[in-house]
Amino acid sequence: MRISTNQAGNRGWEQEELGSCIAGLPFFDHHCHGVVKNSLNRDDFESLISESSSPATPGTTRFDSNIGFQIRRLCAPVLGLQSFAEPDEYLEARSSLPTDTVNRLLMQQAKLSRLGVETGHSPDIITSPEELGHLASARSYEIIRLERLAEDIAQKLAADKAGDSRRLQECFIGKVQGSLVEAKNYAIGVKSIAAYRVGLDLDPARPTLKELELAVTEFVRTGGVRLEDPVIIRFLLWQAIDLGLAIQLHVGYGDDDVDLHRCNPLLMTELFRRTIHTGARFMLLHCYPFHREAGYLADVFPHVYFDVGLAVNYTGAQASQVIAESLELAPFGKILFSTDAYGLPELYLVGAELFRQGLTKALWRFHTESAWPIEEAMRVARMIAVDNAVRAYGIEE
């Protein structure tokens, strides 16, 4: 056990003690998704522990990865197994229980107080925000995915074959605006996956009405299936900006659908510059391997926040370094916590537990090497765990 000898004259603390205090904080996972409700075979399970859309390379298994190892380490004991149980043993134990029980056991162990649940990704097969909150014994809040909202509206209009193109345009624009105004009542923010659909190097200007009308006509005419039109995506972002919403942005690392070199958050610098005084806030999600760049943006722009969710899960034993790197330029009041868990309750538990451990390790080092008083370390931990999100999303409790 390491005893602190910091210059600030605190009584001796130990790293484990700091860890316990941090573990006691009511973590607010500001960006996550529901969990799958049906049982899963090994292939299904493996496909949910990678961002790849391909099966594992022949001769390998998705369990031989940081996330796989952390599931065996942290989740196996929750199902009554030894830490680092073999994958088959783990999956067998998992299958022997009702899915709802597995979901509940693991979600409870994640020890989260609040969830910001994004509902735009395959909502039919996963739990709703309410169900998820219930499983986790946490308050849940909804986050609306902009692209899905636009697709839903366009598909309905396409199905209705309603009138001429001018009317379609007005309808689409009006319905988007209406839906977002309404969303303010029941959701805490919106999310954009512009990174996936068009890249973050999009024109920072608000689209003109003429551009927009042309784009809408084409989008509805082709059925509104998959929104990849940069004009409409910019329109959605500017609608959210005008309403002063909290806007989550997918940034950096994600699945093989993404062109990662077009997901550097710096590409949005000009948009951030133009929106400082609008009331809108931008929450940059994941950010790896551009988390240092995100920290810079969070420093210079008062309405930019970020997290390293997702990366924590997938970097496993290395998550502590990634978390430490996220504590460089950004003001401590601008750093958020999320798991970006999707589908598996394991991803909540692993994401939350690794974050707590990595944050503890970083803050303990700042205490021993840089003389941070333990109270200050705990104050920073509390900001990141919960206070920043509560303030940034304007949640009244």
Add this chain to the structure above:
Amino acid sequence: MRISTNQAGNRGWEQEELGSCIAGLPFFDHHCHGVVKNSLNRDDFESLISESSSPATPGTTRFDSNIGFQIRRLCAPVLGLQSFAEPDEYLEARSSLPTDTVNRLLMQQAKLSRLGVETGHSPDIITSPEELGHLASARSYEIIRLERLAEDIAQKLAADKAGDSRRLQECFIGKVQGSLVEAKNYAIGVKSIAAYRVGLDLDPARPTLKELELAVTEFVRTGGVRLEDPVIIRFLLWQAIDLGLAIQLHVGYGDDDVDLHRCNPLLMTELFRRTIHTGARFMLLHCYPFHREAGYLADVFPHVYFDVGLAVNYTGAQASQVIAESLELAPFGKILFSTDAYGLPELYLVGAELFRQGLTKALWRFHTESAWPIEEAMRVARMIAVDNAVRAYGIEE
């Protein structure tokens, strides 16, 4: 206390001992600015401890950041307070003393031997190189900002309304050339903020006379207020190259005026390739988060040097990692030290002290893990602290 067991057969050393030796080196801060001469209220002070041009996000303070914590840690004791005194307590103690006294107390504690003072940023409200050297008990040298020199000349020509455009062009070009020749007598180098004004992805070619004349006419005609013309900026760089000057370049991280994705030093590769044999030297400043890229350039180009100044100040408890990363590809003879301090004497002290501590930590690790003899570690420390800059700037002592 950790006792070394390195393979090279040295007597046992302790990390603290290495730290004392490093602290005894006469550090040459090759890039910094003056300090503010008037007293500061809390808002003024907070605005000087961030690269943002906006006030802190409502509900937060700039003190809740790495730089804020390090000021409380390292500067409070110099003003007679406990380490990690509260911000208001610190600012009160600071205000109770004459500004000159605060400046002197903190600058002295920075323990610098030589200063390369860049004079192009708001020189009216900060100390001159001479005043700064006096405060710090250090020798000071001047660094001329190219863009400001050009703006001063253009503004004078614009005010004089002197003659036709051909004459204006000749005048401008001649005066720039004359000023730079003259600068060789009293300054040790020049600095360019091309990164801020046009990005580092500028055309590596020397501008043609025709291009230059057109650009000059337009620049003077519009008053010479803010130089953002890439042709004139390239002209300035090539003038400095032709004179074989030491050329400091802003690279990477800076305030929100910068498009950071256009500040990657790799974008200047071709310019470096073309100037190997000119006698000019390039000093890449700050470089974060592109310091690994800068280290590569310092390895392959004999006339490229770099530092991680500014980033050391602003990454605080994480500065040791950034410093260690700066010790990867670059030959040890090509790494420089700077604080990039501006305005506050705190930034000198924090920048210098964090650099000494981070360098000590890195070199101690290289000693224990990689068997570097302590004498070799100290030889490398001395190069980085002072010898490299003395050699690279051609300073005769």
Add this chain to the structure above:
Amino acid sequence: MRISTNQAGNRGWEQEELGSCIAGLPFFDHHCHGVVKNSLNRDDFESLISESSSPATPGTTRFDSNIGFQIRRLCAPVLGLQSFAEPDEYLEARSSLPTDTVNRLLMQQAKLSRLGVETGHSPDIITSPEELGHLASARSYEIIRLERLAEDIAQKLAADKAGDSRRLQECFIGKVQGSLVEAKNYAIGVKSIAAYRVGLDLDPARPTLKELELAVTEFVRTGGVRLEDPVIIRFLLWQAIDLGLAIQLHVGYGDDDVDLHRCNPLLMTELFRRTIHTGARFMLLHCYPFHREAGYLADVFPHVYFDVGLAVNYTGAQASQVIAESLELAPFGKILFSTDAYGLPELYLVGAELFRQGLTKALWRFHTESAWPIEEAMRVARMIAVDNAVRAYGIEE
């Protein structure tokens, strides 16, 4: 000595013990080159321990760098000197022995079991794969450099002045295809230096026959001296893809010939996307400072592998951090080991030894901080050391 207290209930292990186990693995250096056969003076030697094509900056030596320090640390004892002997002392001891003896002593100490030897870079002055294997007591396998193969064919055609341009085109295309089919019998893979010649931002599409014919005519007409035509380079890559070959790609850091900002492996995302089901495999070499990006590609694309060779040698005391960073997103079954040694046997020994030490350090930390059982750490080490390469190259033993 640190004793492990991991949660998985293993008996106590020590880091040194893990290091010994790892050192006992039969490392497969999947990408390296031959060593120089003649004796070397100090200038020759220094030029081989940097990626720069320029001599060291006046007033400095290439020995004052991470690679220089590691040679003094790790190679001096092999030649009977103290660790960290002075450079001149080291070179004197080296010169006093026959070159073949030096090569053998150092190569043996590298303790490699298998070598993938790329033969496209100055093959006349270095050992052949067979000679190298003999020196190292390792099995050697050949890797064909695509650009050199094309240059050899074009130069022969140019010398033969054989017929009209249609015939030349057919000849060139046919000979490339024939050579690659033949290569399958005696080589384990091919290598492309597209990064050096055209950058990795090349068009992912297979070139049309018409484009190709035009490019071939021009290439042969101008003597086939240096292949810099993107169409022909894409043709070579697609030929290799069609044959389902293992394709090594230079990525990231290299000599000053490279535009490093065009060597980010993410620029090839679309090519990887299009080739998942072809049977071809891509081995991303070096990757620094884009190794995190490479890890992402190795995660999402089942046919992408990567290593941090070269960077290990040149980051020296910092190699352990680079290696740890390479263990983030990538599945453990997709990480390879190489030295990328060229010319000097020292680079084999240093590259191999630093990799073993850095891997040990990372895995030991994963054991103590993240509870990895030692058997699992060793299993991962074995994959990276040898099993992944054996599987990825389809080597039958």
